[in-house]
Amino acid sequence: MIFSHDVVIVGAGGSGLMAALYAKEGGADVAVISKLHPLRSHTGAAQGGIGAALGNEEEDHWLWHAFDTVKGSDYLGDQDAIEIMCQDAPRTIIELEHYGVPFSRNKEGKIAQRRFGGHTRNFGEAPVRRTCHAADRTGHAILHTLYDQCVKNQVRFYDEFQALDLIMTPEGVCCGVVAYELLTGEIHVFHAKMVCLATGGYGRVYKTTSNAHASTGDGMAIVLRSGLPLEDMEFVQFHPTGLYRLGILVTEGARGEGGILINDRGERFMERYAPTVKDLAPRDLVSRAIYQEIREGRGINGKDYVYLDLRHVGREVIETKLPEIATFSRTYLGIDPVKEPIPVAPTCHYAMGGIPTNYDGQVERAGRGSIVPGLYAVGECACVSVHGANRLGSNSLVDLVVFGRRAGIHMAETLRKEGRKKEPLPDNPDRRVREMLEDILSRTQGEPVAVVRADLQQTMMDNVSVFRTEETLNTALEDLKQIRERAKRVVIRDKSKRFNTELMDAVELGFLVDLAEVITRSALNRTESRGAHSREDYPKRDDENWLKHTLIYREGEGEYRFDYKPVTITRFQPQERKY
Amino acid sequence: MNVKVKIKRFNPETDAEPHWETYEVDVDPMDSALSVLLHIKWHIDGSLTFRKSCGHGVCGSDAMKINGENRLACSVLVRDLVKGEGDTITFEPLPTAPVIKDLVIDQSRFFEKYRAVKPWLITRTPPPERERLQSPEEFALIDDATKCIMCGACTHACPSTWADPDYLGPAALLKAYRYTFDSRDEGAEERLPVVDSREGLWKCYTIFNCNEACPKEIDISRWLSALKRRAVMEAAAR
Numbered sequence: 001m002i003f004s005h006d007v008v009i010v011g012a013g014g015s016g017l018m019a020a021l022y023a024k025e026g027g028a029d030v031a032v033i034s035k036l037h038p039l040r041s042h043t044g045a046a047q048g049g050i051g052a053a054l055g056n057e058e059e060d061h062w063l064w065h066a067f068d069t070v071k072g073s074d075y076l077g078d079q080d081a082i083e084i085m086c087q088d089a090p091r092t093i094i095e096l097e098h099y100g101v102p103f104s105r106n107k108e109g110k111i112a113q114r115r116f117g118g119h120t121r122n123f124g125e126a127p128v129r130r131t132c133h134a135a136d137r138t139g140h141a142i143l144h145t146l147y148d149q150c151v152k153n154q155v156r157f158y159d160e161f162q163a164l165d166l167i168m169t170p171e172g173v174c175c176g177v178v179a180y181e182l183l184t185g186e187i188h189v190f191h192a193k194m195v196c197l198a199t200g201g202y203g204r205v206y207k208t209t210s211n212a213h214a215s216t217g218d219g220m221a222i223v224l225r226s227g228l229p230l231e232d233m234e235f236v237q238f239h240p241t242g243l244y245r246l247g248i249l250v251t252e253g254a255r256g257e258g259g260i261l262i263n264d265r266g267e268r269f270m271e272r273y274a275p276t277v278k279d280l281a282p283r284d285l286v287s288r289a290i291y292q293e294i295r296e297g298r299g300i301n302g303k304d305y306v307y308l309d310l311r312h313v314g315r316e317v318i319e320t321k322l323p324e325i326a327t328f329s330r331t332y333l334g335i336d337p338v339k340e341p342i343p344v345a346p347t348c349h350y351a352m353g354g355i356p357t358n359y360d361g362q363v364e365r366a367g368r369g370s371i372v373p374g375l376y377a378v379g380e381c382a383c384v385s386v387h388g389a390n391r392l393g394s395n396s397l398v399d400l401v402v403f404g405r406r407a408g409i410h411m412a413e414t415l416r417k418e419g420r421k422k423e424p425l426p427d428n429p430d431r432r433v434r435e436m437l438e439d440i441l442s443r444t445q446g447e448p449v450a451v452v453r454a455d456l457q458q459t460m461m462d463n464v465s466v467f468r469t470e471e472t473l474n475t476a477l478e479d480l481k482q483i484r485e486r487a488k489r490v491v492i493r494d495k496s497k498r499f500n501t502e503l504m505d506a507v508e509l510g511f512l513v514d515l516a517e518v519i520t521r522s523a524l525n526r527t528e529s530r531g532a533h534s535r536e537d538y539p540k541r542d543d544e545n546w547l548k549h550t551l552i553y554r555e556g557e558g559e560y561r562f563d564y565k566p567v568t569i570t571r572f573q574p575q576e577r578k579y
Numbered sequence: 580m581n582v583k584v585k586i587k588r589f590n591p592e593t594d595a596e597p598h599w600e601t602y603e604v605d606v607d608p609m610d611s612a613l614s615v616l617l618h619i620k621w622h623i624d625g626s627l628t629f630r631k632s633c634g635h636g637v638c639g640s641d642a643m644k645i646n647g648e649n650r651l652a653c654s655v656l657v658r659d660l661v662k663g664e665g666d667t668i669t670f671e672p673l674p675t676a677p678v679i680k681d682l683v684i685d686q687s688r689f690f691e692k693y694r695a696v697k698p699w700l701i702t703r704t705p706p707p708e709r710e711r712l713q714s715p716e717e718f719a720l721i722d723d724a725t726k727c728i729m730c731g732a733c734t735h736a737c738p739s740t741w742a743d744p745d746y747l748g749p750a751a752l753l754k755a756y757r758y759t760f761d762s763r764d765e766g767a768e769e770r771l772p773v774v775d776s777r778e779g780l781w782k783c784y785t786i787f788n789c790n791e792a793c794p795k796e797i798d799i800s801r802w803l804s805a806l807k808r809r810a811v812m813e814a815a816a817r
Contacts, residue, residue, distance in 0.1 A: 036632055037640075039638070039639060040632045044638050045633045045638065094710055104718065105713050105714065105715050105718045107715065108712070109714045134725070135722075140726075141725060144729075148698050149699055212634065212638065214632045331636070334609075448621065449625070493625035494625050494626035497592065499628055502625040502628075505625075
């Protein structure tokens with residue numbers, strides 16, 4: 001079928017729903033297509049909070065938030081966009097509150113705020129209470145409230161429709177998407193004046209991740225396949241505290257409420273790595289510190305994990321401020337954090353890189369000002385870039401809502417001002433998707449998806465995680481070459497039209513392979529260490545050569561081209577990064 | 580350990596009736612029930628179909644009937660489902676909902692009921708510049724109810740729902756509670772008539788199945804009782 005809407009948003013997490021809500025309130029006809037029911041989106045798993053200089057607990061300023069974000073990004077974040085985010089954050093949080101988000105409250109009845117890694121007062125003096133939260137289920141509170149509001153405002157939802165391709169005119173204007181309906185197995189065309197990708201991250205590229213099974217980077221891979229670039233893909237965040245072996249997130253809020261990391265000798269080792277802010281250092285630093293402790297034999301019982309100790313925090317704080325993580329710890333590890341420390345290790349958590357956009361969400365083809373007409377991207381799949389080389393905790397939810405909102409407003413305003421018509425659809429807009437699915441369904445001999453995917457996730461975990469060298473990255477590239485060939489021959493057993501999740505698993509494997517390759521190549525290309533990208537063979541940050549964003553283009557199978565884009569610096573000149 | 584996994588399979592495209600299939604798998608007692616299903620899908624039979632996403636009890640995708648009880652597959656471990664070697668774990672779709680395929684149910688009715696209760700904050704007073712104030716005590720009234728992940732385990736465990744498919748059911752009524760008891764909400768007049776109705780609150784006989792089924796351990800019956808009292812009071816005042 002062909003469906004027709006002014007605005008088609010792909011993905012129904014925090015940024016997609018914000019864009020939908022504001023575009024709809026601005027008068028546009030809005031549809032949201034999502035491969036999951038919206039309430040299953042991964043925003044719902046965000047725990048600790050959302051950063052904004054509301055100053056409800058103590059003095060705070062948006063400029064302090066901006067400085068922390070710039071420093072946290074290891075000076076790779078674009079400061080114009082960061083200023084916008086930090087200035088917009090307080091009023092956007094207030095709007096969320098007015099929509100009904102059930103935030104935790106302080107004694108005065110205002111939104112409660114807590115400490116988080118890398119957030120400080122007065123340009124680095126000491127930790128500040130900036131992170132607004134709804135206990136440790138802040139993402140869940142925001143996601144459900146936004147969905148309730150979208151339902152109220154009669155946003156049109158197409159649930160369990162998986163977008164598989166963009167539709168571009170020969171002139172390079174985006175005029176729709178091709179989507180697969182899980183229930184029926186039908187391929188549909190969504191014809192639109194504007195498309196906004198809000199498809200989230202790609203954590204499933206790695207073996208150990210806090211991300212949902214659905215986090216397969218679909219939007220980024222689709223953009224790459226359409227000849228558009230991805231930005232800063234070498235920057236992958238490993239969250240320091242995933243439940244050991246499982247990777248399930250334990251919020252940084254646990255350390256914000258007073259939790260500390262200890263090694264096998266019972267030492268609070270972060271004191272050595274970040275003397276001022278200690279356990280509340282940014283995530284890149286803490287993850288490296290944990291691995292360093294493990295390498296030097298101070299992991300618990302000599303193994304590859306450390307302890308997150310909450311015992312001194314007390315039962316009341318744990319039960320009221322951190323109830324979810326207490327439950328996870330009890331359920332999955334049989335450990336009660338009131339009485340025992342929690343075994344943790346770094347887990348793949350967040351993509352700093354993604355689809356390059358300006359601060360209104362418009363996708364850029366080749367650096368500043370080169371807009372792809374009709375195409376927007378917001379949320380984790382986009383790279384504005386406000387996170388640069390390393391995102392601060394509680395800056396992801398704020399990125400989602402601030403830039404989702406801005407894109408929604410921008411789309412509605414542009415439609416109103418320009419009254420733009422839909423570009424005519426090119427011939428056979430769904431041909432690529434049909435061929436791809438027919439190919440997968442026609443195969444009779446080969447490996448199952450899961451076997452190839454597991455090998456992909458293993459090599460990325462071993463070779464392209466927290467520490468990297470030319471050698472490990474080349475090993476990964478060699479492995480990926482084989483994996484790419486194997487992925488092309490995977491066989492599925494389910495050939496039915498109805499709710500064929502195995503077919504989508506095979507498609508998503510293709511996306512994961514593409515993304516693993518651009519992550520690895522971008523990491524090999526950047527011969528310095530910055531933020532989450534830590535090259536042991538190039539241990540220093542190199543501003544002279546690398547204070548710039550990477551753009552990677554796919555030119556053909558296995559062929560890539562790099563380009564670069566300068567970092568926007570407004571107020572904060574790069575300095576050595578110490579905490 | 581080795582366990583038998585019995586799954587109720589049904590693909591309406593090819594099957595006239597649902598049927599049981601049994602798989603023997605090697606599992607770790609600390610594996611979640613979802614991991615067991617994933618092992619079967621990934622390594623034994625790729626056509627086995629179920630919903631899943633976050634894998635740790637937050638997204639609400641994988642509510643199903645496991646060993647006869649409605650649970651989230653990702654939030655229950657093998658060690659809590661079997662006593663020993665060779666024991667059986669059974670998986671079925673949530674009861675009484677139309678089955679799309681295997682363990683996947685059609686949730687459209689479930690979400691229609693959710694939409695019916697006006698599940699959003701209704702306000703008349705213009706919002707202040709800053710946040711609306713809400714005391715910790717006022718927040719405590721809705722805290723538990725806001726944990727709901729809309730997985731459907733409660734509604735599909737409710738005998739009143741089994742008997743009357745039009746009954747709004749615990750999940751939708753809990754959502755009505757969550758907004759009606761939110762100190763910022765001014766929509767009781769609009770919302771209460773929906774729940775104070777033949778297919779609403781009064782079909783809740785406080786059987787407590789919802790409480791037992793809820794994977795987030797929400798005290799649903801308690802909040803529905805509070806909503807009943809509120810409905811009676813508002814009706815008396817009218």
